[in-house]
Amino acid sequence: MDALLADFDPRTISIFTTKNQVEKTDNYFLRSASDIGFFFEEKAFDEQGQLRQPKELSINKVGHALHDLDPVFRQFSRSPAVEGVLRSLGYKRPLPVQSMYIFKQPSIGGEVVPHQDSTFIHTTPLSCVGLWWALEDASRDNGCLWGMKGVHKEGLKRRFKKAEDGFVSYDLPDTAWDMTRFEPLECEAGTLVLLHGENVHYSAENTSPVSRHSYSMHVVESAPGTTWSPDNWAQRAPENPWQPFYG
Template structure:
């Protein structure tokens, strides 16, 4: 299958220099509306009494359960840490309590699969020199108003490690993302320093193999984008987002891709698939 790259030389140079690239108007309003409406339907059908799994980038090793592990091949729902009151009940409607939905939307749901397998996305991956790309996980992230949780500084290669490292994050804004409602912040050029630590799964559960380095918050710059913009994130880029304490949500659809051409998936990654995912294409 022949895939034609769609990034210019200037865009590639900027990505290689900064570690991230913003592509404005990557998705149309019709595509955005379709994904948001489909997520509304999925949430309407979700029985929140059946699970209360919480997602946290600070304490995930304490809150990880089989529901989290099995989400690698399912559509699963994870609550915000601050969604529950002292009595254990939700403080607001479930639609305003979910942190994210993951991690196989791109495989199971036809609306999200359509975007994930689109020619513009495969063309982008071709520009980044992927030979046999696989979307290893997908997430619909809500960043809820008032309670949208902080995402601490991290690198995507830590969680989705291949030898050699090949992970790239694709973050599509479904709403405007600003410093007010919790946009991404990144340290430009930090990908050049390589991978700092890994998030591994073993007999003790999931945990990092090393403590987190200390980062100077002055080094981070905000990546504010309009709805429909795609942020391409190098797997070694240090990035984060703050809590959303505003009255506006910040919905996004996030994908992570790795290459399976001459690259080995680490067996101690948290994702352990029973069935290997199909590549988007073979160049």
Template sequence: MHDTISNQLEQDGYAVIEDFLRPAECDELVAAGIELTKNISDTDQKTTFSTKEGERRQIQDKYFLESNDKISYFYEVDAVGPDGKLTVDPTVSLNKVGHALHLLHPIFRCYTYSDRVKAVCHQLGFKEPAVVQSMYIYKNPGLGGEVTAHQDATYLYTEPIPPIGFWIALEDATIQNGCLWMARGSHKSGVHRRLIRNPDKDPAVIFDRPEAVYPQSSFTPVPVSKGTCILLHGNLVHKSAHNRSEKSRHAYTFHIVEKLNNQYSPDNWLQEGKDAPFLNIYTTQQSM
């Protein structure tokens, strides 16, 4: 398995591990994700999340920038009206919840620091792997927004060793409900763009270059079954389409970085803090 996933990551920029979680384990995580929607209050500020260039207001939002040590809620653009009120049922209104589920939520923490994750990190040769952020992604039917082509290293830049994403399908991910599309081999072309903290402070973060344009022919869909984990090289260009189907596509994802002889950029929007330490996967307990 070591050679298989290492070779896949080196060659393609991603590796698929089937049956990473059992169906009952996926169901437990989905139940936890649905339970999070019950904490929604109609009186709270609704911060939307979108990766489209004209809809990225949330990256300037204090709520987003201070979410490193919290469980924060981000809504679909189409789920919030001009008055800030929800236009849909709360259970299908969310785009994602992040970015400290792995630290603060007992169920997500249990799976993030599991022996299976530790084993993959060992197989990939990590010496001091640490989780820096986590997200529960809903991709709800009819509402789940498009995720435009991007590299994770744009947001979580490290050098010389790139971050690795763990993307776990908690339900079947199909072309119809918004599976990932990969630009195979694109990780070999470097980091095309970075989101950095603005030294002038206003706005708080900025992109250092214009958005890259990628031809549709570069991408291959990667539909996977429930319980599959996809490992993503930080430099891999990937995306997903709007979910126009009648089925949701829930997923849990988190990113790890190597801490030994590796620099996590101080310019990244998300930074380690007293209440959000980048904990070593090998030595961190699953229980809180």
């Protein structure tokens, strides 16, 4: 990631926030499904629109095709150990559809609001699983994940869909989640957290002086009988087709 950031020209700016995804037609965001895009923290800029600090401390996340396009991330994401996890979960032809390196920068790391991954990564029938690796210790102080036990049995609440004109939006308003049901998923660097696609999770703002880097990859079933929804925001460019693990 250090090497990718060193090569990145911060003049190609896009800000990432899960709060403003409604009705977004940001082509940079949509293209990142087939590419490696760089997204800045909302609080990274001053009133003149200039970065307050070096780009390395201003990026919110990098995604969403690291697992296919970057040799280092590809090797890790498609390693026998990861394949073994997916086999053990019963996937017949697992397809990694997106990957993200999230920085949770010290002091300015933005929140990720409560969501179900299947809202964004939809198949029929539902099949998404999130693999989330703590690259640094994650605690309540620096913005660890928070999950809700048992909520994956309560169904998918809404979808984030792309219309034919390229507009992406939620089909229903957000659920008023009972915040007292969330539990912190504090963990040490190196921990893998598996997130059922209908689990609801979030991470708070990082106001501490310590970063919380993580890498996550979302995988769906692609064996016959399961279909990738054509109105998902993430669709692949013809020159970079989906690449399942095996099967």
